Amino acid sequence: MASTLFRTIQIHPFLLYPTALFSRRNGVLYCTMKSSQTQTATQEKQQPPKVKVPQHALKKTVDKITRDYEAIIGIETHVQLSTLTKAFCSCPYNYGSQPNTSICPICMGLPGALPVLNSKVIKFAVKLGLALNCKLSLNSKFDRKQYFYPDLPKGYQISQFDIPIATGGYVDLDLPLEFGGGHRKFGITRVHMEEDAGKLLHSGNGDYSQEITSLTSIYSYFSKHTVDLNRAGVPLLEIVSEPDMRTGIEAAEYAAELQRVVRYLGISNGNMQEGSLRCDVNVSIRPVGQSEFGTKVEIKNLNSFSSINRAIDFEISRQALLHSQGQSDQIVQETRLWEEGAQKTVTMRKKEGLSDYRYFPEPDLPEVILTQEYVDSISNSLPELPEAKRRRYEKMGLSMQDVLFLANDMNVAEYFDATLSSGADIKLAANWIMGDIAAYMKNEKLSINDIKLTPQELAELIASIKSGTISGKIGKEILSELLAKGGTVKGLIEEKDLIQIADPVEIGKMIDKVISENPKQLEQYRGGKTKLQGFFAGQVMKLSKGKANPGLLNKILLEKLNGQS
Amino acid sequence: MGSRALLMLTNFNFKTTVSSFGSASNPFFLIKNNLRTRNFSTKTRSSLQPPDLPGLAETARISLAPNEVEEFAPKIGQVIDWFGQLQAVDLDNVEPAIRADTEGDNLREDAPQTFENKEALIASVPSYEEPYIKVPKVLNKE
Numbered sequence: 001m002a003s004t005l006f007r008t009i010q011i012h013p014f015l016l017y018p019t020a021l022f023s024r025r026n027g028v029l030y031c032t033m034k035s036s037q038t039q040t041a042t043q044e045k046q047q048p049p050k051v052k053v054p055q056h057a058l059k060k061t062v063d064k065i066t067r068d069y070e071a072i073i074g075i076e077t078h079v080q081l082s083t084l085t086k087a088f089c090s091c092p093y094n095y096g097s098q099p100n101t102s103i104c105p106i107c108m109g110l111p112g113a114l115p116v117l118n119s120k121v122i123k124f125a126v127k128l129g130l131a132l133n134c135k136l137s138l139n140s141k142f143d144r145k146q147y148f149y150p151d152l153p154k155g156y157q158i159s160q161f162d163i164p165i166a167t168g169g170y171v172d173l174d175l176p177l178e179f180g181g182g183h184r185k186f187g188i189t190r191v192h193m194e195e196d197a198g199k200l201l202h203s204g205n206g207d208y209s210q211e212i213t214s215l216t217s218i219y220s221y222f223s224k225h226t227v228d229l230n231r232a233g234v235p236l237l238e239i240v241s242e243p244d245m246r247t248g249i250e251a252a253e254y255a256a257e258l259q260r261v262v263r264y265l266g267i268s269n270g271n272m273q274e275g276s277l278r279c280d281v282n283v284s285i286r287p288v289g290q291s292e293f294g295t296k297v298e299i300k301n302l303n304s305f306s307s308i309n310r311a312i313d314f315e316i317s318r319q320a321l322l323h324s325q326g327q328s329d330q331i332v333q334e335t336r337l338w339e340e341g342a343q344k345t346v347t348m349r350k351k352e353g354l355s356d357y358r359y360f361p362e363p364d365l366p367e368v369i370l371t372q373e374y375v376d377s378i379s380n381s382l383p384e385l386p387e388a389k390r391r392r393y394e395k396m397g398l399s400m401q402d403v404l405f406l407a408n409d410m411n412v413a414e415y416f417d418a419t420l421s422s423g424a425d426i427k428l429a430a431n432w433i434m435g436d437i438a439a440y441m442k443n444e445k446l447s448i449n450d451i452k453l454t455p456q457e458l459a460e461l462i463a464s465i466k467s468g469t470i471s472g473k474i475g476k477e478i479l480s481e482l483l484a485k486g487g488t489v490k491g492l493i494e495e496k497d498l499i500q501i502a503d504p505v506e507i508g509k510m511i512d513k514v515i516s517e518n519p520k521q522l523e524q525y526r527g528g529k530t531k532l533q534g535f536f537a538g539q540v541m542k543l544s545k546g547k548a549n550p551g552l553l554n555k556i557l558l559e560k561l562n563g564q565s
Numbered sequence: 566m567g568s569r570a571l572l573m574l575t576n577f578n579f580k581t582t583v584s585s586f587g588s589a590s591n592p593f594f595l596i597k598n599n600l601r602t603r604n605f606s607t608k609t610r611s612s613l614q615p616p617d618l619p620g621l622a623e624t625a626r627i628s629l630a631p632n633e634v635e636e637f638a639p640k641i642g643q644v645i646d647w648f649g650q651l652q653a654v655d656l657d658n659v660e661p662a663i664r665a666d667t668e669g670d671n672l673r674e675d676a677p678q679t680f681e682n683k684e685a686l687i688a689s690v691p692s693y694e695e696p697y698i699k700v701p702k703v704l705n706k707e
Contacts, residue, residue, distance in 0.1 A: 090678035104680035
């Protein structure tokens with residue numbers, strides 16, 4: 001069904017703008033050839049400016065169908081906590097350890113073993129609950145969620161059911177400008193504590209172990225199943241959003257904001273590739289104006305923000321097409337998998353029915369009791385969160401693009417803040433960090449904590465340029481040396497004799513020398529070829545080894561060229 | 566499977582007896598009415614009817630022969646009846662409790678400790694193929 005839609009979309013621009021389409025397909029899109037049927041409008045959004053024409057034609061066709069529908073998107077996110085030990089036993093957890101080495105009777109679910117809760121799990125849950133503006137339950141409990149799956153040794157997962165530790169919050173975020181910008185607020189239904197399952201490996205076809213709690217048999221055709229229990233019992237926080245998102249971009253940005261929040265809080269590395277941040281997305285659509293929800297479809301196997309975005313927009317198009325063709329009965333409650341290679345969602349299991357997890361209170365664990373003093377002390381120790389940081393940067397007068405860049409990574413933001421507290425100009429500091437420093441980090445594959453340039457020296461560098469001690473050009477040269485080798489701005493200036501020449505007499509002498517050595521050019525200049533000023537300026541700058549103050553140089557040069565000496 | 570079934574059932578009885586006091590009128594397999602305001606999709610059953618035993622066995626992955634169903638049905642019925650007695654307790658003036666024990670937190674520091682006798686753990690795994698535990702292909706019941 002979906003393929004019909006996409007074929008139509010593709011044919012359109014193809015006929016109208018064949019060359020443009022080819023250049024797009026060859027150069028811009030990063031998906032594989034197989035995906036020819038499934039290039040949705042989403043990908044166009046990913047690659048905005050390059051080829052405008054087919055993008056429009058393509059978008060139009062999709063828009064025509066999707067315009068009449070509204071998508072309702074909710075997300076369940078599992079965050080793996082960066083505790084040293086598991087949730088209910090003292091087994092250390094390190095991603096990538098030898099399989100089945102970090103195990104004990106408790107996480108293996110052996111009879112008689114009793115769980116004891118890691119205090120850090122509560123601490124991290126409270127941090128996240130507060131950061132997401134939730135109401136905390138001072139009294140909560142754990143429950144057993146029972147299901148059978150080979151990655152779950154106990155036959156139940158210790159989770160929280162009817163009384164989660166945090167409820168009713170929200171998260172604020174700013175959409176990037178390339179996606180239209182704008183501020184959004186998305187509701188958080190709940191945050192609860194639970195334990196992870198082991199890692200199921202289906203030999204021959206990668207690892208789909210994430211949260212497959214199904215009792216059905218989609219994997220039955222695989223030859224061998226093995227399990228690694230290192231991850232069994234590792235603490236997770238599950239964050240359930242309100243169904244507040246409407247587009248793939250909003251959903252992807254929601255997930256990105258959660259990643260920022262958990263990283264700022266230091267409770268998880270938020271790494272999606274390693275599965276430390278996992279998102280399951282629910283998508284339904286309804287005709288615009290209708291108040292009841294449509295049938296919702298769950299999508300799993302989303303390993304990056306862009307796959308969240310693309311999977312959702314694919315799913316919206318698929319459902320909208322079925323609706324528009326009067327086949328909305330074919331949208332069924334099911335779980336679909338996002339296939340990165342084919343860029344489409346496929347049925348994983350249908351008819352989930354009402355899973356009967358037979359929850360009951362975990363008898364082996366006591367009630368979780370928080371005191372108000374405990375909550376307050378954590379509240380007081382929270383770092384400045386991404387949203388607060390963005391608003392503060394915005395108030396400083398930075399553009400939204402600068403704000404989003406700087407606040408995206410907590411370490412970059414800290415570096416920026418430290419540069420400012422050393423007295424640097426706000427906009428100049430932002431420019432240096434987002435420009436030369438970011439480029440250097442990208443080239444050298446370093447994080448901002450790895451570079452040798454301290455924020456104090458960056459501030460010094462900015463001040464030295466601003467005061468005219470060194471030129472901007474020299475500043476850039478010094479920067480690369482400081483980034484790679486460290487040292488101080490003052491030391492380098494002295495060592496290399498880089499102080500800017502701002503003495504008019506000295507500059508004048510150099511200009512005289514250059515003019516006298518280039519009589520031909522002088523003649524041409526005076527004959528009306530005034531563009532040659534640039535030539536003279538370049539020669540003087542070269543003579544000064546880049547140290548001449550450019551403003552002064554040009555001023556004196558102009559005077560001299562125009563025969564005032 | 567037979568011995569496992571028995572184990573599950575004993576487990577079942579025990580857990581029920583212990584935990585039910587914590588959540589007063591709320592034994593786990595008879596989610597009758599929830600004290601909290603939340604409304605979950607779990608099926609509501611009218612009060613204290615004995616469960617459909619073959620169905621219950623299926624959910625617990627226990628194979629029961631028809632004669633075993635006959636044997637266990639009255640025992641399960643008995644358990645249900647115990648809860649019937651609990652229903653009679655007057656709780657009008659009792660604050661709902663989350664858990665029976667009110668002592669609260671018994672927490673652990675986040676300090677790693679490696680379990681020493683790993684060989685014994687691995688040795689007890691029914692099917693092990695270095696370094697993985699081999700598991701059944703799939704458990705499909707629904």
